[in-house]
Amino acid sequence: MKVLAAMSGGVDSAVAAARAVDAGHDVTGIHLALSTNPATLRTGARGCCTIEDSNDARRAADVLGIPFYIWDLAERFRADVVDDFVAEYAAGRTPNPCLRCNEKIKFSAVLDRALALGFDAVVTGHHARLADGVLRRSVDAGKDQSYVLAVLTPQQLAHAIFPLGDTTKADVRAEAAARGLAVADKPDSHDICFIADGDTRGFLTRHLGSTPGDIVDAGSGAIVGSHAGAHGFTVGQRRGLHLDRVAPGGEPRYVLEIRPATNTVVVGPGELLDVDEVAAERPVWTSGYPGEQFECSVQLRAHGMVSPARVVIEGERVVARLHTTQRGVAAGQALVMYDGDRVLGSATISSARRAPVPA
Amino acid sequence: MAYLDHAATTPVLPEAVSAVTEALGGLGNASALHGSGRTARRRVEESRESLADALGARPSEVIFTAGGTESDNLALKGLFWARRAEDPRRRRVIVSAVEHHAVLDAVQWLASAQGAETVLLPVDRLGRVEPDVLRDALAADPDSAALVSVMWANNEVGTIQPIAELAGIAHEFGVPFHTDAVQAVGSLAVDFAESGVDALTMTGHKLGGPYGAGALLLRRDVDCVPLLHGGGQERDVRSGTLDVAGAVGLTTATCITVLRRRQTTARIAELREKLVAGVRVAVPDVVVNGDPEHRLPGIAHLTFPGCEGDSLLMLLDARGVECSTGSACAAGVAQPSHVLLAMGADDAAARGSLRFSLGHTTTADDVAAVVAAIGPVVERARRAGTAVPAGTGA
Numbered sequence: 001m002k003v004l005a006a007m008s009g010g011v012d013s014a015v016a017a018a019r020a021v022d023a024g025h026d027v028t029g030i031h032l033a034l035s036t037n038p039a040t041l042r043t044g045a046r047g048c049c050t051i052e053d054s055n056d057a058r059r060a061a062d063v064l065g066i067p068f069y070i071w072d073l074a075e076r077f078r079a080d081v082v083d084d085f086v087a088e089y090a091a092g093r094t095p096n097p098c099l100r101c102n103e104k105i106k107f108s109a110v111l112d113r114a115l116a117l118g119f120d121a122v123v124t125g126h127h128a129r130l131a132d133g134v135l136r137r138s139v140d141a142g143k144d145q146s147y148v149l150a151v152l153t154p155q156q157l158a159h160a161i162f163p164l165g166d167t168t169k170a171d172v173r174a175e176a177a178a179r180g181l182a183v184a185d186k187p188d189s190h191d192i193c194f195i196a197d198g199d200t201r202g203f204l205t206r207h208l209g210s211t212p213g214d215i216v217d218a219g220s221g222a223i224v225g226s227h228a229g230a231h232g233f234t235v236g237q238r239r240g241l242h243l244d245r246v247a248p249g250g251e252p253r254y255v256l257e258i259r260p261a262t263n264t265v266v267v268g269p270g271e272l273l274d275v276d277e278v279a280a281e282r283p284v285w286t287s288g289y290p291g292e293q294f295e296c297s298v299q300l301r302a303h304g305m306v307s308p309a310r311v312v313i314e315g316e317r318v319v320a321r322l323h324t325t326q327r328g329v330a331a332g333q334a335l336v337m338y339d340g341d342r343v344l345g346s347a348t349i350s351s352a353r354r355a356p357v358p359a
Numbered sequence: 360m361a362y363l364d365h366a367a368t369t370p371v372l373p374e375a376v377s378a379v380t381e382a383l384g385g386l387g388n389a390s391a392l393h394g395s396g397r398t399a400r401r402r403v404e405e406s407r408e409s410l411a412d413a414l415g416a417r418p419s420e421v422i423f424t425a426g427g428t429e430s431d432n433l434a435l436k437g438l439f440w441a442r443r444a445e446d447p448r449r450r451r452v453i454v455s456a457v458e459h460h461a462v463l464d465a466v467q468w469l470a471s472a473q474g475a476e477t478v479l480l481p482v483d484r485l486g487r488v489e490p491d492v493l494r495d496a497l498a499a500d501p502d503s504a505a506l507v508s509v510m511w512a513n514n515e516v517g518t519i520q521p522i523a524e525l526a527g528i529a530h531e532f533g534v535p536f537h538t539d540a541v542q543a544v545g546s547l548a549v550d551f552a553e554s555g556v557d558a559l560t561m562t563g564h565k566l567g568g569p570y571g572a573g574a575l576l577l578r579r580d581v582d583c584v585p586l587l588h589g590g591g592q593e594r595d596v597r598s599g600t601l602d603v604a605g606a607v608g609l610t611t612a613t614c615i616t617v618l619r620r621r622q623t624t625a626r627i628a629e630l631r632e633k634l635v636a637g638v639r640v641a642v643p644d645v646v647v648n649g650d651p652e653h654r655l656p657g658i659a660h661l662t663f664p665g666c667e668g669d670s671l672l673m674l675l676d677a678r679g680v681e682c683s684t685g686s687a688c689a690a691g692v693a694q695p696s697h698v699l700l701a702m703g704a705d706d707a708a709a710r711g712s713l714r715f716s717l718g719h720t721t722t723a724d725d726v727a728a729v730v731a732a733i734g735p736v737v738e739r740a741r742r743a744g745t746a747v748p749a750g751t752g753a
Contacts, residue, residue: 028677069672071669118674
């Protein structure tokens, strides 16, 4: 096949491209330029978006002997990922930009262009298994990325190749070293690629400004502190609240709810974060409609815990009734449904609650 | 493989390879006083004399450098500093809007860090600087003009500027004139003295010489502050131990290329016409950019409506045809060509263009390969061009 290998400059995508070459594919490497202001070399490499990363990707492609080009998707990335990220926070939700990037950039803008140019598939270094249209978790549970791929449709997956799903990260690094790829010991990328300093709250303040508001106690309704903008918070967050008043009994308080309309952050004891019913919207079924209701296991954030659940589909809405509670479920994250290690599909979490005990 | 990117770099002449190889075997610092030094110096000075002779300059006007970028930077910054030191009112650096980045970025730095004021001369839709535009720019405030720099021939579209006329206008106002002649030397009749320019940039690897060897031709009566301080070589304008092999290789290639110029360029021009005619048959709506008359013989700069230049380049590369889209920034992200934008092209046209540049090794088979590939490549690139909304692609 003629395949396009998306090369971030990291070790995973370099080895994925190498394996695609070994598999006999006609491979062309591309690096996606996603930042309109690429950081300078002095900033160093963070796994994406810097000049050093594009040089690392180019160097790996040269070692593999494949053509290499840079595609400028900065405008699309800004519109579909960065602006969406900011808007979601402004609406009191907690988005996952990596998932959005897979959905809108790598397996939409890039894939569409690749297909038009005569390629058959896009190869990435994601840690997930994909065979016969079935998406599964990676054998490396710690590095599994099936969560951020669960948003892909069967049509998108039909043109995707993930060569690393059966390999642990440690083995990927060893293979990169054996292949003479200089990125073998390059540190993993982490955090959010377009927030170079890792300061998400500062980034949001720059985009949304500071709007002081109240932090309110869930039980008493009393104002227990103030904040510079409700968008800086995530449900389940404990650190950085700077409360004026200590809770009775001195137990820690967590963000329970963000009310963007009134710019209010609601805090309370941790047990109020425990939920067992999660509603989500806009489901995507990875390998076909699974039926109106079914038992499965659900994951509610990247690298989060898994709960057994009964899922009921009501049109464009999905309700998951968890058999074990989860703490700190944030709207905007994905509800990903698994049958064992097999991905069934995903939907965007709209609300979560402690379901009333039936009488 | 059909190599049609000679304006980026062209194969080194076998004679230059031999000359460089032979020179690298020799010993001696050309500034040393002993026998080895004298031998090295003799090679350098013979090269200087031959190079000067080939380009209508005097030997003392040749300053060996490490190439075009260094020569441009030396001329722009060195002349600016010298002129301003004489009279602090001289702040304006007047350059054409279609210069190479080695000129534009040097001027931009002078403006941002050295108090210069950039004056960009607009070009017409063929890429030519109108002499009256320069005259008006100088006349607006002659006392504040530090220097003028206009390239001899453009590296993207190949348009040739009326250099002697422009230099004459600058001299009417007593302002020194520099020209980047990197693309012109070897392709056009370049005579330093006859042109009247005060400084001229040239480089070896565009005409069959080694990389990293170039020269700035600089009139003796023009002051230039050095970029590199040190041992005082090259009239104290460019310090650094002389690169004997580089000077020998540069001169060998330049002399041979200048000697064969008429014959080679006639052949190249004919092949270029065949290429354009063949592409026109395959892609009837192709647009040929640049000046149809005042143009480098080996450049065909073409716009393919509805295509991204990067898609075209990638698809041609996959079929063994090597060409270029024009300028690229450090991160490798293609920018719409500033040259085409200055010529009045819109953003889409500026992105959807390719430069085929022919050179001394180009054959009829190379041209046939382009003509055979271009039809299907454009068809596919058009489909991809519409797959991603305008302004987002590649």
